[in-house]
Amino acid sequence: MNSNDIAVYLHIPFCVKRCLYCDYVSTTDLSLKAKYFNALSKEIALKGEKLKGRKVRTIYFGGGTPSFVEEEFILQTFRSLQEHMDLSDLEEFTIEVNPESVNEKKVQFYKEIGINRISMGFQSTSDKILKTVGRSHDFNKGLESYKLLTSFYDNINIDFIVGLPYENFETVNSNLEFIEKMKPSHISYYLLDSSHDTPLKHFLEIKEMKLPEDDLVYDLLDYIYDQLKKLQYNRYEISSWSLPQKECIHNQFYWYNLDYVGFGVSAGGHINNERYVNTSDVKAYITKLNNEELPYDTKNANDEFAELLETLFMSLRLTKGITYDSLVQRFSKNVVDNVLNQLKNNLEEYISIDDSIKLTTKGLNFSRFVFEKLLDVSPT
Ligand SMILES: C[S@@+](CC[C@H](N)C(=O)[O-])C[C@H]1O[C@@H](n2cnc3c(N)ncnc32)[C@H](O)[C@@H]1O
Ligand code: SF4
Structure with a gap:
């Protein structure tokens, strides 16, 4: 891409x-x-x-x-x-x-x-x-x-x-x-x-x-x-x-956490490390746009750690996962290594970490558990 x-x-x-x-x-x-x-x-x-x-x-x-x-x-x-x-x-x-x-x-x-x-x-x-x-x-x-x-x-x-x-x-x-x-x-x-x-x-x-x-x-x-x-x-x-x-x-x-724009009620977007979600209320959506206002419900700039975690969260849905090289091209090596070390320690049976980072068969079958655990990863 x-x-x-x-x-x-x-x-x-x-x-x-x-x-x-x-x-x-x-x-x-x-x-x-x-x-x-x-x-x-x-x-x-x-x-x-x-x-x-x-x-x-x-x-x-x-x-x-x-x-x-x-x-x-x-x-x-x-x-x-x-x-x-x-x-x-x-x-x-x-x-x-x-x-x-x-x-x-x-x-x-x-x-x-x-x-x-x-x-x-x-x-x-x-x-x-x-x-x-x-x-x-x-x-x-x-x-x-x-x-x-x-x-x-x-x-x-x-x-x-x-x-x-x-x-x-x-x-x-x-x-x-x-x-x-x-x-x-x-x-x-x-x-x-x-x-x-x-x-x-x-x-x-x-x-x-x-x-x-x-x-x-x-x-x-x-x-x-x-x-x-x-x-x-x-x-x-x-x-x-x-x-x-x-x-x-x-x-x-979505899965590689690349840039996309969402239009319409409840639509979300991710552009230049910023993530937004539009209002879910049809009437409020119409009113805001009639006033030339963008209909955001939330809009946040991601720091590097948040952006990396989101990228892992989404790309682990893919059976081939994401390559280590592509992560260090997008993020600093020390931030990537810190996160991967935590995954190695806490989710070893569920995530395989090699040239590619991907779910194991067990991880695929229990993906909801893995995604909950990903929320525990910390920036330090
Ligand atoms: C956003 S829906 C819209 C699709 C279309 N309106 C329809 O009903 O076929 C897209 C898909 O999400 C899936 N879906 C919706 N609610 C779900 C739920 N509670 N659990 C799992 N899948 C769901 C359905 O397979 C659905 O076709
Ligand atoms: S209510 Fe039914 S038809 Fe409408 S989006 Fe949901 S699943 Fe599709």
Whole structure:
């Protein structure tokens, strides 16, 4: 990656309905849609001014549900990017779609504006699971939409979640059969995170819903890893598998802690060692931009230690990790060595430290534990 390159993320916070497990910022209230997109264009204009000379390598429309909004809003946003940013080296352009809101006209339009990668949220092939967690589609709708996508694209990611209520070997096998038949070029297989304040967490607390036992979920994870390997998928990040040369380029900006700019509510960015997160409140976002103000919730400059720790935190998600050489090119050798010594002493079984710094197999399986422990590393 050239150090002048940046990635662009745009958050589209509208959904048909809210899924019970979801903690991402989105709303089903569409009354502010037009105002939101005008504010988004304004944010692009304001931040674009400050990013003159930087070349956009990837664009990612995420959400929420970008496929739920009309084409005119995606076009307006894309035109703003064209006007205010340098897209001459654009390599990867992704949009997230949901099965119930994507259709042929929209996919045709995505193709026309240069979108070259699609990410579709499937989550499960089990209708019982989909219905229980409040998805707006069933398996057949998912299959129909996936087939539609394949008539336009061969660069398609499918999202699955493991560990939802009613998950068992049968439901996971059905997901794997779908993958084997359809052969998407990329798969994101996430472990359910039920720690956030969501309706799912509430239903679990009042015992109206139940998750599969942890032991079963760990067995399922092992099984998924083995089966996807047999299907020629390479696990290159904790939750990401791809066929050869189909790794996601956009996410590598996050994983190597490179520079990226986020537009929209709740979007985060990391530019020149500064990290920011935008407000999560749609109304506040619109008001601030109407007043020509950037909609930050937080914005901090990282010192070298914080920047290094963030870089390790993110790059340890990659199965190949990060090389020692690339760390000492970016950071002072003594700061790097101090941090790596602490990791050696405290996380030896979980992190291998050599020419590359990466998680061991045990570390990959217990990555949440490793990331918690990383917070204990101190600057001295
Ligand atoms: C930001 S969401 C948006 C995608 C799209 N709206 C959808 O629902 O398919 C991206 C992905 O994050 C994953 N995700 C969302 N909530 C999750 C949770 N609580 N635990 C694990 N994965 C989650 C899902 O796989 C989802 O497809
Ligand atoms: S999982 Fe996707 S569709 Fe469901 S509420 Fe979250 S962003 Fe919306």
